[in-house]
Amino acid sequence: MVHHKLPVCPVCQREDTVVIHEDLGENGHFCMCSGPDGCGSTFVLNPDGSLSDIF
Numbered sequence: 001m002v003h004h005k006l007p008v009c010p011v012c013q014r015e016d017t018v019v020i021h022e023d024l025g026e027n028g029h030f031c032m033c034s035g036p037d038g039c040g041s042t043f044v045l046n047p048d049g050s051l052s053d054i055f
Contacts, residue, residue: 006031010054012039020045 006018017038022030028046033039043054 007045007049007051009033009039009041010043010051011041014038 006020008015009018012033014033014037017033017035018031019034020029021032021034021042024030024044026047028044030042031045032042041055044052046052
């Protein structure tokens with residue numbers, strides 16, 4: 001299992017709330033800002049480290 005350094009949430013800027021919700025294979029990882037302090041936004045962590053599809 002490869003452990004990726006998870007980004008800060010692009011919406012609320014918290015560092016410890018982002019979790020990988022789904023592995024998208026070559027397309028990266030679908031992440032969610034979750035937990036009691038999370039804002040509930042979702043985004044895609046692309047293989048190059050950039051973020052996209054932020055909701």
